Amino acid sequence: MPEGRPTIRNHIRRLRFESGELSQEELGKRCGVTRHTIMALEAGKYSPSLLLAFRIARAFGTGVEQVFEYGDIGNPGRPVS
Amino acid sequence: MTLWNVDMTDSEKWSVWTLGVIALTTTAYFIFVALRGHGPATISVFALTALVAINKRSFRSVIGPRFDERESEIARKALLTSFRVMWLAVVAGFVITGHIKGWDTTLSLPMWKLAEIFWWLSMLMLAVQAGTTLLLYRRGNNA
Numbered sequence: 001m002p003e004g005r006p007t008i009r010n011h012i013r014r015l016r017f018e019s020g021e022l023s024q025e026e027l028g029k030r031c032g033v034t035r036h037t038i039m040a041l042e043a044g045k046y047s048p049s050l051l052l053a054f055r056i057a058r059a060f061g062t063g064v065e066q067v068f069e070y071g072d073i074g075n076p077g078r079p080v081s
Numbered sequence: 082m083t084l085w086n087v088d089m090t091d092s093e094k095w096s097v098w099t100l101g102v103i104a105l106t107t108t109a110y111f112i113f114v115a116l117r118g119h120g121p122a123t124i125s126v127f128a129l130t131a132l133v134a135i136n137k138r139s140f141r142s143v144i145g146p147r148f149d150e151r152e153s154e155i156a157r158k159a160l161l162t163s164f165r166v167m168w169l170a171v172v173a174g175f176v177i178t179g180h181i182k183g184w185d186t187t188l189s190l191p192m193w194k195l196a197e198i199f200w201w202l203s204m205l206m207l208a209v210q211a212g213t214t215l216l217l218y219r220r221g222n223n224a
Binding site for chain 1: 151220
């Protein structure tokens with residue numbers, strides 16, 4: 001059975017909400033990127049570099065694995081090894 | 082509402098502006114040819130492409146938060162695509178000309194025609210670069 005396309009999903013929207021509705025603009029400033037990039041990340045249109053992933057996790061005061069999740073589109077619950 | 086107030090990145094604004102300039106130049110070219118005929122003066126129309134540089138967004142900053150890693154990746158992919166298309170156009174031009182004129186033919190063409198070919202190639206590159214940039218911002222650049 002063919003595997004689905006690997007993808008990186010994230011919980012940035014939920015984490016922003018839990019951080020007192022932290023704006024995309026503010027999160028972008030903290031991570032050194034534009035608001036448009038945060039929007040693209042939330043929409044799943046962009047997979048960040050490892051450096052940006054760590055910066056975002058640090059902005060939320062949490063670990064990378066709490067923000068990003070590695071799976072495949074065909075089978076979202078299944079981690080890709 | 083002006084182009085500068087729209088919620089777009091600098092690169093997207095540059096792309097929209099550039100496509101507009103190319104459309105204007107192409108229209109002006111065909112109007113000029115229809116009115117004055119195809120001759121050495123035709124290439125003067127291509128001076129309109131200088132409008133690309135008038136756009137204040139044409140001097141996009143290439144470092145810092147206004148040009149982050151996503152912007153940079155999209156810009157790189159768009160530039161690469163434009164070079165690929167230009168290369169394909171050049172190869173296609175040689176092959177088609179070779180087949181039509183014959184491979185042992187000696188070509189001689191006036192300098193203004195050579196300059197015109199150069200201008201069209203430049204416009205093709207700019208159009209592909211701008212179009213690809215807009216496409217990648219809309220569709221996402223994970224592909």
